[in-house]
Amino acid sequence: MASSAMKITLERIALFQFTPAHSAQARAMLGWSVDELSRESGVSVQAIERFEANRDVLDVTRLTLAYRFESEGLVFFPGFAPGRGMNVRGSTPNPMARADYAMVE
Template sequence: MASQAMKITLERIALFQFTPAHCAQARAMLGWSVEELSRESGVSVEAIQRFEAEQDVRDVTRLTLAYRFEAEGLVFFPGFAPGRGMNLRGCTPNPMERADFAMVE
């Protein structure tokens, strides 16, 4: 039970910290186009474009994008550009293995 509560808490933190601006900045840091991020994350090009345009997307879609960037060693904090973590690996190295991945847009 405690691990489920911790998982939910960590997901809420990730949702708060990962913004549409972070998504565009992280893509630029990695040299990825929207199409490349779509291939890497399994999120549709349209959903990525909506998110970066600050339109609504599902929480699971935002988490998938955040976790995909975290798997590349990027970290996100509100009000700051993405940074590279020191020997950091995201908590979900492969977002497509998440149980709720089927809900991704």
Template sequence: MASLAMNHILERIALFQFTPTHCIQARAMLGWSVEQLSREAEVPVEDIQRFEAQQDVADAARLALAYRFEAQGLVFFPGFAPGRSVSVARESAGHADFAMVD
């Protein structure tokens, strides 16, 4: 079991790696609307819209979004579009899954 300090560090890493552009791209990859993401992540639509518009939202909302996408097998790295984790069937991953973010 990870310590509280370790959990805090992991949350900081997740917040750093997950950007508004990632959120938009991840929704597109999954075919989710803002409303569906709101239901899936239990985050208000307004918070998602603010985040995607690069406005401030609570860290808890950002983490809920990132963790919900990660539960769908997506991974996030600064400067890159979301990718599929290796636990997802390898044949479903293509070149577009690893493209650089504009």
């Protein structure tokens, strides 16, 4: 189990690496609409649309989206389209199980 400091560091990396463009690109890769991503992640359609329009959302919302895509094996690097990782599993396979999930928009 990762230490609290390590968990915070990993979350910060995910926040800076996962961009609004990544969200739209990842949805396209998976063939998901905004409605499907909403159902899959538990994040509201409005919050996803705000995020993909480069508007503010809570960090926990952004992390939930990133982790949901990562659980599908996608990886994110700044400046590049999402890619499929080899045997990659997201650091949070079930974002809804996170303690801070209640804060998701």
